[in-house]
Amino acid sequence: MIRILLADDEHLIRGALAALLALEDDIAVVAEAGSGDEALAMARAHRPDVAVLDLRMPGPDGVAVAAELRETVPECTAMIVTSHAGAGALRQALAAGVRGFVPKTVSARQLAEIIRTVREGGRYVDSELAADAIAAGASPLNxxxxxxxxxxxxxxxxxxxxxxxxxxxxxxxxxxxxxxxxxxxxxxxxxxxxxxxxxxx
Amino acid sequence: MIRILLADDEHLIRGALAALLALEDDIAVVAEAGSGDEALAMARAHRPDVAVLDLRMPGPDGVAVAAELRETVPECTAMIVTSHAGAGALRQALAAGVRGFVPKTVSARQLAEIIRTVREGGRYVDSELAADAIAAGASPLNxxxxxxxxxxxxxxxxxxxxxxxxxxxxxxxxxxxxxxxxxxxxxxxxxxxxxxxxxxx
DNA sequence: GAGGCCGCATGACATCTGTCATGCGGGCCC
DNA sequence: GGGCCCGCATGACAGATGTCATGCGGCCTC
Structure with missing residues (x-):
């Protein structure tokens, strides 16, 4: 059973995600948070296997939370789910040790599959965003x-x-x-x- | 029975919304769209009572769709549901004839209630955003x-x-x-x- | 130590930008 | 019509900005 922390400030979406993920037999949502600070507190209290973080939240954003989690709850794998992100956010997220980066255009079924992948040590990055990031290439700036x-x-x-x-x-x-x-x-x-x-x- | 068009490019959210709204006895989702153009086409084909539009979509955004709907499907009332919006978007939306403006932090139950309000000719604006807009005041620029x-x-x-x-x-x-x-x-x-x-x- | 590369700093110069005073023309009131 | 105000436009000038050539000092390699 994969124990999940769900962090998203949009009640509507968080609730829907929780409901949809609960349909999966091997996934249990053990904690929910509506802000970055809350997410950190919940992660410390419940020590989930996977943290599904929204990128934009009140307080620390998803990337900041992921970076912090790597220090304080290292056994917890972080992944980002976001509405509209660019290659920049992806780059920063990967640098922060995030293992999955998905836009909210995916279906719930896909999301569950990605959570499993990430839990098993794999990585997942949305192919469209990955293409953008690769197209942008490395920064020419020192x-x-x-x-x-x-x-x-x-x-x-x-x-x-x-x-x-x-x-x-x-x-x-x-x-x-x-x-x-x-x-x-x-x-x-x-x-x-x-x-x-x-x-x- | 209130007939709804749901437009949001995020499958996850659109699906969840459709499921949650279907639980309401007096609401029926008659069409879904994943882009602004699709939303317009669906609205013309199904002539729904209320169009629930995401602000950010591929193609024309929610406000543009609302403005266009007022011309082509005048009996359809438009409302905007958005992730992270500021006072600016609210101002533009109201100018485009949108009757409801809600952040995605509301619950599904609240959303249903707001849809009813809007359908009956009322208006609804998220109070936090309204406060922002009022605090910003009118533009000093000519x-x-x-x-x-x-x-x-x-x-x-x-x-x-x-x-x-x-x-x-x-x-x-x-x-x-x-x-x-x-x-x-x-x-x-x-x-x-x-x-x-x-x-x- | 000589030579060369690199990061940082400086100064000169052309151009861009912000600020101000002024000019022009239409609408308005008497 | 005469006088007035107001919105819009223009030009002059100082300061900010972009561009270039150059200088200085630390570091590396030979």
Whole structure:
């Protein structure tokens, strides 16, 4: 019997998922949570085999919860179920040790099958998202460029970025210029947008 | 008997919703759709009483479908069910003639009740979202400022905005400057972000 | 130690952007 | 019509930004 923790802030969906998974003979939902913090508490209390986490939740998001779980409840395998995600989220999730990444377009039957796969040590990634991630490829940005571009992502002026990164404004401009060139963007704002879309931030 | 069209690209959720709503005696799901285009086709074919639309779908989104339905199937009342929406989406939805706007955090029982309310000519808006929308208040931006700010929203340089709006670059700068000042933003990029968050674009 | 590479910094310069003062024309009231 | 206000547009100017060439110092390899 696979013991499941279900975390999703949408009652409607969480309830439906619980009901549908309960139909499977070898799966038991032992805990439910409506936020990231609740999910962590539940996981510590019930120590489930698999945590099915929504990506977007109040408090820590699914990826953050997965990362935390790897530390505190290592025997629990994390997987993400999400509504509308891009290659970026997938990349971050895999880096956090998530073993499954599925959009909510799958059927309940498929989800159950994926839970079994993950429980047995396998991995599952939605093929469409995987294709996106592969198409986007590895980031052409180096560490500094990535750091500065993410600081620039909310539209802050260069002076503020320089202060926050403890660098000279000129240096910041250089790195941002290099990043924009690599991404084929005409300025740092579109560069930040592009990088975000591709999961490079 | 209230005849329902259910449109949501997430199989998992659409299936669950259909099952849960079928438990209600006075509600019948007569059609399902997985995209905006499909929703329109289904609505024309089945002419349901109420269309329950997901906000984010492939093709036309929920609001666009609602607007189109008002033209082509006027007897069909539209309502939006969404995962994570802000005041902006709510504002646009109401402008498109949507009669109900609910987050997916509601229970199935509540949803059924809201469908009945809407069917009888009432309206329903999630109170949390309504509070957000009221707190954001009316947009301080005039028509021109709004138009130019939305053109600026993707980080395009002023020259391109000017071309697309058929205005001189100087004029564009003035309007964007005015908009940024009104929003307390330090440049047009953060101004665009703020305006988007508040539903003013 | 010489040479070369790399990360960071600086300065010069062109261009872009934000701010301000001003100009033009239509609608409105008297 | 004359005077006025208001929305829209334009241009000038300063400061911010993007681009390029260059310099400095640490690190590696030979």
């Amino acid at each position: 560490a500094r460029e990535t750091e500065l571009l993410s600081l620039a992502a909310d539209g802050a002026p260069v002076a503020e970025i320089a202060t926050r990164a403890a660098l000279s404004p000129g240096t910041v401009r250089n790195y941002l210029s290099a990043a924009a060139t690599k991404l084929g963007a005409e300025n740092r704002h579109v560069a930040a947008r592009v990088a975000r879309e591709r999961g490079w931030l | 028509a021109r400022e709004t138009e130019l700010l939305s053109l600026a929203a993707d980080g395009a340089p002023v020259a391109e905005i000017a071309t697309r709006a058929a205005l001189s670059p100087g004029t564009v700068r003035n309007y964007l400057s005015a908009a940024a000042t009104k929003l307390g933003a330090e440049n047009r990029h953060v101004a665009a972000r703020v305006a988007r968050e508040r539903g003013w674009l």
